Amino acid sequence: MATANPYQRNVYAFLMHVFGFILLLEWVLPLEQVTDTANLYVFIVFLIVAFALSFLQIIPILSIIVQMGFMMYFLHILYMDGVFLSREWLSFLWQDLTFNFDIIWAGDWTSMTGLFRSLLLFVLLWLVSYLVIYWILYRKQMLLFVVFTVTYVAILDTFTVYEGNTAIVRLMIVGLLIVGFVHMERLKEKEGIYKSGKMLLAWGIPLTAFVLLSATVGYLSPKAAPIWPDPVPFLTSFNKDSGDGSGGVKKIGYGENDSRLGGPFVPDDTVVFQAEVTQSHYWRVETKDIYTGKGWDATEADPVPLEGGKNTLVEWIAEGVEKRPLTATIMMEKTYPHVNYPLGFTGVETEEEVLYEINPITEKITTRDSDEETLRLEEYQVTYNFPRYYIESLKSAVPGTGQESEEEFVKRYTQLPESLPERVRELAVDITDSYSTRHDKVQAVERYFRNNGFTYETTNVAVPTGDEDYVDQFLFETQMGYCDNFSTSMIALLRAVDIPARWVKGYTGGETAQGVQAVNSANRVVEVTNNNAHSWVEVYYPEVGWVTYEPTSGFSNPYSFVYEAVDRNAAGENGEEQTPEQPETPETPETERPDPAMEDIEEGGGSSKGTNATFDFELSWKPVLMTLGVAIVLFLVAFFTRNKWKPYFYIARFKGRRDEKAFGKAYNTLLKQFHSIGLVREDGQTLREYAKYIDNFYRSSDMQNLTSHYERVLYRGNSSKDEWEKSVELWENLIKKASS
Template identity: 70%
Template structure:
């Protein structure tokens, strides 16, 4: 083992401490760009303190307390309110540590608090600073750590937003200097030269000059083009499903055919897919999938059917009993695909090209576009006519299971399919959610509400990927409880199928973002890759497939209405859990068609996020913050000053009353107020003893007089009204004293 005796505080030791500090600094600085770590200055100062204490060779026990003192003081600055090391401060810290201990035991690393993460980082810096000095001054072996540091910065520079050009230059200079000086120390020990300041100067200065000249020449010299291709696009392509091993990495949002492995974060992409000119907003379907595998979705092999002349005579999503309104829409594609984006209720597709045919996959309901030779063709513009449904709640509640398509066992098996590996607790949760409801409509709404009424969070970055035998739905429902549309929609389908309700997974796009009103008084919407979305369709006998939207922050474009109310009043009444009423875009209302039921704020022209959720960045936060701060300040003032104003509230409430029973309410109110100011009545005290205690405290006899009259009302049955009229001034004087 290396020497354990203290090193000499000389120029060499000082330089090694400086170089060691700079080396560790390169591990801290990237945290600002690659993590959510803020206030890095406290960690830098803590590291500087640690190296300073090491150089000064402070007593270990004193160094220990200094480290802990600064660490907890910095924690206080970052996270705590109130007085440093107060009783409440220590209690808060202890509770946070206990909570994080349970989190660590459960291996739920994401759930650790920021305070605890900061403590761990402080401790890690403390330990590593000690190890760096130990390696330099005692072991005299530093090359491996320098290589690790350079590799760390190079990886972050390649795969994260962190720019490491300057860091690499600093590491070359500092790293080579450390390695050179450490090698010099080893040579001195080998040759038995333990005291030679001239050797340090004569060997060290040329070393530093040579390193600086080499680094400068390397920085300014011309560089050859990279020999290897950039690995980042390749890895992103894999994550997007465009390379080998697809499905398990980072997903780039947008439409893709491979859904066999769901999960993981995605990279937002606001590139425009198409523009839609229409008068009624809705979702744009691309395809459905019916086989849930436990990791993602697959589809049954289906036959292909031709849509002659673009006429949809092959598939009907709703029965003839469902009332509909006829609409049309025109799509102009910015990104072309050999398939159609269409709304529910599609009747006809119209294109200018004559030699275009449409092929419908009867399993997925995906409509592909083909040329005259049967090869895929990508259309730049097409128009479609469709029926927009209006669902009556009476019909949905009256749907009888086992009728309609459900009389076909193959249909039921197909749309209630679940993998054998699905954990039992998913089925148990589905039965728990729906068990108290009778109709299918109520059961489905209960499942849809479950995601909104519990702690499920819409999240696009910190999204888990199931590994091993983990089930995608089970992981989301019971472990992470955060994700995006795929998590919500897949989980709702699985829960419905678990209680034998036919449901399927649908993917396509939301309505997009409102752009403008056209000369034809129609609305123009822009749909981007960020609007790619998945949702749920549930089958109701004698009604058809009905759209549901479980994802937090999104609204169902189709409304549920009571037929009786609509017929009597001509108004559309939505269920409590249906969509929110929209806002009108800020433009000339004379040229704008009326907003459609089901159109949300984003599609109506309010600027929103491209994924269909509210964009908080567009809110004017200053007045909101001022308003909230005012409310908080007013609430705090009222709460902490309640002993000042509550007595006058009681006076206002009881003083002017002379009815029977007022005394019986006012006296207990006085007791409550006395307790609130710390004059607590002990369990063994009678009212008379307590009254004497109060009079001794206030140096009066009012409480005993008031209590005697209260007891006459309470025990002798004297008139409460008369006794209150005699006692009201005593009561008022006493209760006012509690506010002084």
């Protein structure tokens, strides 16, 4: 009797494909809640395609092409603009892959771009879908995977926001059905029963009814209270750091004294000002250049008047950087004798008669009246240039040029106290040593905090005592803090490798004010509170200027980093430049924070909606070596699994042929395949004797039937073409058995 082909298109195979898809779907559905994975539908559609191709028995080569096509197209609609598979499209894909190879080589695994992570997820789903079908239809062993799936959902339900109640019910129903049907198939093979139609009904209907009845009763029955308490608080209690609260609890907000940082603070939602803006950005108040080991001080300097409120003294953005002139109107609720302004400030106007002065070191703009008495403005308007940073310019910045040619400038912005522990300097070298450009080094330091367990904390924050260093304590002991900890530590690490950087304080962009209408429809009104008080990092790049960086967990940089050629190309296609706004995040802990590694590639070396319009194949030895290694691994995998994939190659080669030579070549190929797996034809053994030997091994009669047709061609002179048409399914079944 013929053994049922595991990939025979029948009701059983269809049910197993459906059940396998549902099982794998339970691994994918939680991703939307427990990670920042969006557009989950594309991965679900990809799974449907993979299981459909498997059931339809599409030849492997064509199946791979189809799935690769779906994968690339989904990546296109998620991350790219322009024409699918165009020159620019391929260029962007190449640059993204090389960028991620560098990231992986440097060990920054969690810093991969969103496109590359999605590509890896597609590949993983592709492989697992194949394995699920293989376990069900070939190995007929599925219990372990069902147990793993139930455990996975249970863990997510316990330790994350994912609610897995209905998922567990679905899994128990589908899991029991799969295990039951697979057990039926094993019994059929053991007992030599190969006609499955009636047995499928006789076994499947009672099994399905029993499983559904049991699940319904279990779901509707009353449940006892949990025997054990919630384990999450118990486990997280071991992760608490006592901290040093000697500094006392403070209220968040702007303050002038930063000489001793650290200690907890409590939120304060007092409104500081409202602003009508076109573009989200940070609001600067002042910068400080001297890190003392406990906090920040500033070099003393006399303020300089701003004639007519126009800034002709301080330059943040170099002339060659693309800028967009904008205006913002500020309405103060809590007045101060200084101006809040964005990076790129060019002037300030108000209806009052005001004398403006700017400190050339701290860049703080103070206000006085005509009698030179302190003046607190209630409303004013600032003009500024909003920058658009091109990654090519950042990467090509040459250290020692621009303002860095001045010794005093370098000394000021690379200053560190002699008491700084040596391990801070060593850590800075370890983080940046594998990168060649300043842009890559700075990004590596910025990523370091989110890749190494640093958490945002406002209450349990230590204060360095005695000889303790503020940065050293945060980097190596507590790893908990708020913006001051993150920004100061990043600056210390950058300065330790001679990269000029400075500490900036002010406010984040604020939240959209409710019920307040902007005068201009293109603008919006934001409300900035004390909770928006913030500190961040500015790094100097020759020929670019001071560039904002945001190391604090849960906050995103309001400025864009894009590839110039792609940006020009996009602007040419759209007719105008589009500058996407990034949402602001108040400085308060968040339950769910976006993973910057899954955001637009603009943050990690390129735009997620385009890239360099030219093929820039400047390869370093690292991606070449990695590509070569991957190629060698793929070759070895293909070589050692050749008995698995070669039969499908032969099927594609011979199944559709109807010429006189097809039968003979296909039959001899089958003999070679049997030889390659150890079923060797002995010397002097006839084809009939060998066919009987094969059938005894597989407990079937397929090989004898095929050989009978072949002998009619050899000895009777029957038409090889006609006999091949009668035998092609037998041959296909046998060559598939040889691969299993």
